[in-house]
Amino acid sequence: MWYGLFVVEEQFTPPVAILSGGGLTVLQAQLGEWDNLNHLLVCEKTSVACIVDPFSGEYWNDVCIKNGWELNLCILTHSHWDHTKGVEELLRVNPSCQIWLHENEALRGWSGPDTDRWSHEQYSSVNFEIGALSFNIHLTPGHTPGHVSIIGNGVYISGDCLFLGRCGRTDLFGGDLKSQYESLLYLKSVLRKLPNNWLVLPGHQYLLADGSTPTTSTIEELLKNNLALIGIETWDNFKKLHFLSFDDNLAEKARRQRAQN
Ligand SMILES: [Fe+2]
Known part of the structure; x- marks a missing residue:
């Protein structure tokens, strides 16, 4: 149970404490209309905080101020708009915050802002x-x-690479099916070495096959139930999975972007 958290009163749902008391505090909030899950990681010893994929910069800055935490760091798991929407606002209200992501996001056109x-x-x-x-x-x-x-201290933050029931799509601009396959093989070998009870925190809350909509799971459950991790036993099986591409407006936009490049 969490008693010490001051919440932000605005249009967004207050964050929920997923983990606390063992050195790392993790807060989770679903922000926006795309079921985005934001995660705040706080070092309990130093009060340094890091926000992952902020949908709102002001929201998380206020949470940290009200709890006495220093929001010095931000990680972007990737540069899709719904994972980076809050960055400009975060830099406006907290100009000294470091914004981190991998340089390969430039391959899909990302030009900042990041630090x-x-x-x-x-x-x-x-x-x-x-x-x-x-x-x-x-x-x-x-x-x-x-x-x-992001992996460590009892948590695996999976972004849009892996959700609880499946993996992220690969048909958007900059996506690549074979790379996703190799990434999941790599991740499976990494995850198998972690304690079974470590928490899995995905980038979106999506419906599972049993009708539930959890926002967190464990490494044990993920390895046992995730359809993408099960499907990578062979390349032929993997590439037939139905959730790797969709016939929607985003796919059409990606086709236009590929044609322009
Ligand atoms: Fe994404």
């Missing part, structure tokens, strides 16, 4: 410090060319 870029190779990781806590930032392309996955 710092990772440059490591795909299917590898680098360390990233949030106060006294260290996380691994894995480059897992496929949904976008520079999509990163």
